[in-house]
Amino acid sequence: MHELLGRKREIAVLKEFMGAVRRGQSRALVLRGEPGVGKTALLEHLTEQAEDCRVLRAVGVQSEMELTFAGLHQLLGRRPEGLDRLPAPQHEALSAAFGITTGPPPNRFFIALAVLTLLSEAAEEKPLICVVDDEQWLDRASAQALAFVARRLEVESVGLLFAAREASDELRGLPQLVVAGLTEEDAGGVLDSVFTGAVDSRVRDQIVSETRGNPLALLELSRQVTPAELAGGFALPGVLPLTGRIEESFRHRLEALPIPTRRLLVLAAADPTGEPSLVWEAAGRLGIEADAATRAVEERLVTFGVRVQFRHPLVRSAAYRSASVQERQEVHRALAESTDPRTDPDRHAWHRAQSTSGPDEDVAEELERSADRAQARGGLAAAAAFLERAAVLTAAPGPRAHRLLSAARVKRDAGALDASLRLLSAVEAAPDTRMGAEVDRNRGQIALETGRGTEAARLLLGAARRLEAFDAALARETYLDALVAAMWAGAPERVSAAALAARSAVDSGDPECAVDVLLDALSTRVTEGYAAAAPASARAMELVLAAHQRPDDTGPWLRLNRARPSVTLAMELWDADAWLLISARQVDFARTAGALAQLRIALNYHAWTCFVAGDGSTATLLLQEERLIAEAMNDVPAVHTNMLLAAWRGEVGRAREMIDTEMRQTRAHGLVRFATLADYAGAVMDNAAGRHDAACAAMWRAFQREDLAYGPLIVPELAEAAARSGDLDRLKAVGAWLGERTRVAPTAWLLGIEARVSALAGEEDAERHYRMSVEHLTRTGLRTELARTHLLYGEWLRRRHRRGDARVQLHRAHELFTAVGAEVFATRARRELLATGEQTRRRQAATRGDLTEQETQIAVLAREGLSNPEIAARLFLSPRTVQYHLRKVFAKLGISSRAQLDHALSLNESAEESL
Structure with missing residues (x-):
């Protein structure tokens, strides 16, 4: 075993790393430092110490960055050991990614889970060390998968050690060990070990200084200086960047x-x-x-x-x-x-492309085929590289622009938005009018994805108008995108412009196309009002629900849910059943398709619908799952639903902080709908605390914006705030607004809120209206709205000194609010009960079990009948980690089998939510 000079600190860290892995823990570590500083030597030192471990290696190669999963191939081999034992979705995804089988593009999420499972199983025999050198040159698909694994390993005796010049986006946030140059003393020792003659002290000090103690630079630069120069101090290395100096040495x-x-x-x-x-x-x-x-x-x-x-x-x-x-x-x-084009067609195509100096259509076509194969393996970055090179080798302007546009689309899908925009700029010069329209369409979608709603609306609307002459169906999809972008931007003139243009657009000719009918419904709603849009809205909802009943067909779902227009329609119609169903199906579709970005949005939205439906625990689990995905993607969790739930749960400080963040985002990106959500969250807390004037002002601002689909949020808060603050004009405006809708589509949700508003307005027979509100809302399953009616009804009864009747309503409100975790209103109900002479107890903390957040998630899923591998896939863990936590759950709950989980968890939940 060779000795490393001046690396005591680094070796101590690596020793602790190895010790933890040997003790059955998982570790990830990034060695970060400039070229030649000794990262590879440290990796070698660690592997020399890992004689009792299994070691897997991979090295990033700059010219191989575009070959998808090349890094995983190095690490796991062409046919990984244990592949056939993987769960079917993981097996299919990894087999397709490695070219073992053919099929649709593999789910990258399942690929990462497959790697996690394989490494976990390999570590059961002996500790496993995965060493990845030059991570900055690893293909991004492999880097993303390994970074995912590094964040999800816990108790698997697996160590992942990366060496990189800088922490990549994928590795950001993982533990790092910065490897710096040697101290002057140690650097001098290195020079002394390679110099055979006398060395002028000035030369020696200058070399140490210029190389900043970089070991490889010390060794290589010392080769360039003659003995006379070393002794006399004449010629010294030029002042170049360190990497340049080292490379220059190798060049000589x-x-x-x-x-x-x-x-x-x-x-x-x-x-x-x-x-x-x-x-x-x-x-x-x-x-x-x-x-x-x-x-x-x-x-x-x-x-x-x-x-x-x-x-x-x-x-x-x-x-x-x-x-x-x-x-x-x-x-x-x-x-x-x-290179055999049959066994390795992509490298064959790539080398052919690099050997070609001028246009070559034959090579360009071969690169296009490679791009198709890369996309089929989920290699978007590789596909984009193939297409971009194919464009360079294409002489004809039309095909060249088409290939550049295809590359830009793929780069956008891969998340390389800047690179996509660069390619779109190159396409823009093409004389093809359709090509120009598609450039703007892609730019508009990028603008929408990056939160620039106003710009997105302008670009998408212009693109849609031009696409009408070429592709009516694509034009109408683009009009729908433009309308949604304008809605998010909160720009009334752009919403109207998009709606008017869509109304006059050429029909695609398919009466059963959900996108077409949905576009008609939303554009009519904007241009002609609620009543005029009712027939198209009802028909659109039928088609949307039909599309959501086809779990194996993700095409319609993807087109309908890029910006959630289907849930927008459900809320506009106040259709509680459709709203809850579509929200749940979005999660199912996204999870099945492995569309992580869509899954995060769907989980966040479904968490809110679950909360409104009275299932606070599921809402919490969904948000935890969204947070886990965000961590796996090295991103931050979404704010919106967390903000709303914090407001309802009485977490005032946390809610206010998130409201401020949302308002800053609104000002920065012009997404006014986010301001409505922030105003709503603030109004919930203000109404609960009796600050009705503030709640009324905030909700009146939101009401006047007339954001589509936000009526069910705004109207109940505004009506209560206006009634309590004595603003009868605004209360009447709310009543008229509701009346227009109940005449057209009298759903139970809408009728329940209308009856409550009538009672708040002090109309004759208010008690009958409260009872009607309870009756209608009971049919919807929206338990938080039902609880609000019980609370308001109970307060009305108490003020009329009907204490016994008031207690019945207030107890029911308190029970519902407490069950869902809406502490801000449970507190208000508790105060009202005290005013009637009734005593209540606050919710108590858990008295047994003391389960952690992750243990609770695992226990709940196990109670629902999921196997360890299924739980592992749901929570992005290895089955071994799931088993480890289940053992802890059993010990804490004092049980010995899964069959006892239901009873034990029920006792825990009763203890937590007892009155």
Whole structure:
């Protein structure tokens, strides 16, 4: 085992890392530092100490970054051990990603879960260490999967060790160990070990200073200085960036090699696989003899063993850059001819593309086929690279622009928005009018995804108008996007413009197209009002519900839910059953499709519908799941539903902080609908605390905006605030607004709120209206709205000194609010009960079990009958971690089997929510 000079601190950290893994814990660590600082040496030191562990390795290669899952191939092998034991969705996804099977594009989420499961199972035999060097050059698909695994491992005896120049977006947030240069003393020791003669102290100090103690720089730069210069202090290395100095050193060493040796190194540098047989076959085509490798090996620049491996990535870089363009094309041509297009068609296509200097339609078509294969494996970044290169090799302007547009779309889907915009700019010069419209459509969708609602509406509306001449169906989809973007921006003139344009757009000719009918309904609602839109709205809802009943057909769902227009329609119609159903189905579709971004939105929204329906515990679990996905994606959880629930639960400080954040986002991005949500959350707390004037002012602002679908939020709060603050004019305006809708679509939800508003308005026979409100809302299943009516009815009865009747209503309100966790209104109900002479008890903390958040999630899912692998997939854990936590759950609850979970958890919930 070799000794590392000056690395006591780093070695101590790695020792603790290894100790934790051996004790059955999981660890992830990123070694971060500049090139040549010694990260690879530290990785080697750790693996030398891991004789009792299984070690898997991967190295990022710059030229291989666009080849999807190349890093996972290195780490796990072409057919990973344990693949056939994976759950079916994970097996199918990983098999498709590795090219073992063919099929639809694999779910990246299932691929990451598959890697998590494989590593967890491998660690059951002996501790497992995964070493990834040069992570900054790993393909992004592999980096994302491994970063996901690093965040979800807990008790699997798995260690993931990454070395990178800078922490990538994927690795950000993981524990880091910064590897800096050696101290002056240690750096001097390195120089002394390689200098054989006297060294001028000024030269010695200057080299240490300029290299900042970088070990590789010390060794390589010392080779460039002659003994006379070392002694006399004449020529010193030029002031260049450190990486440039090191690479320049390698370049000088390469120039001293024989020409055949240099050509061999250029060839090896152009091949990222490191496959010796491939390199030697290509070398034979170039007339390079085997003895050309001797000098390169003697100079310790490269090794030829099981793999062709350069001493350092900068050696590879220097070798490749040292060649002329013509020389590079020659080696890529040889590699293409040596690569079997049947077994490795993508690398064959890539080498052909790099060997081609001018337009070549045959190569461009082959790259397009590679792009299709890459997308089928979920490799969006690779597909975009293939398409972009195909465009470069395309001479005809039309096909060239088409390929650039395809690359831009794929980059957008891959999340590379800046790169997508760059490609769209290149397409913009094309004379094709349709192409220009599609450029604006893509730009508009990027603007909407990045929160620029006003810009998105403008771009999408313009694109939709131009697309009408070419594709009526695509134009109407774009009109729907434009209308939704304008709604989010809260710009009435743009909402009207989008709606009017959509009304005059050419029909797609399909009366059963949900997108068409939904667009008609929403645009009519904007231009002609609620009543005029009623027939189209009812028909659209039928088609939307039909689309949500087809779990195997995600196409209609994706088109209908890009910006949630279907739930917008359900809320506009005050259709509680449809609202709750669509919300739940969105989660199911997104989870089945593995669309993580859509799943996060769906989970957040469904959490709110569950809360309104009275299921606070499920709402909490859904938000926890959304947070887990955010962590796995290295993102922050969404604010909106957390803000609303914090307001209802009486977490005043937390709610106010999130309201302020939402308002800042609104000002920054012009998304006025977020301001409505923030106003609503504040009004909930103000109404609960008796600050009715403030609640009335906030809700009146929101009411006047007339945000589609937000009536069920705004109107109940505004009516209560206006009644309590004596603003009868606003209360009458609310009543008229509701009356217009009940005449058209008298749903139980709408009738229940209208009856409550009539009672609040002090109309004759208020008690009858309260009873009607209870009756209607009971049919909806919206328990929080039902609880509000019970509370208001009970307060009305108490003020009329009917204490016994009031207690019945107030007890029911208190029970419902407490069950859902709406403490802000449970407190108000408790105060009213005290005023009637009734005594209540606050909700008590759990008296047994003391389960953590994660243990509660696992216990609830186990109670519902999910197996350990199913729970693991739902919570992004390994089955081993699930089993570990279930054992802790059983111990805390004093049970010994899953069959006892229902009773034990029920006791816990009763203790928590007792009155």
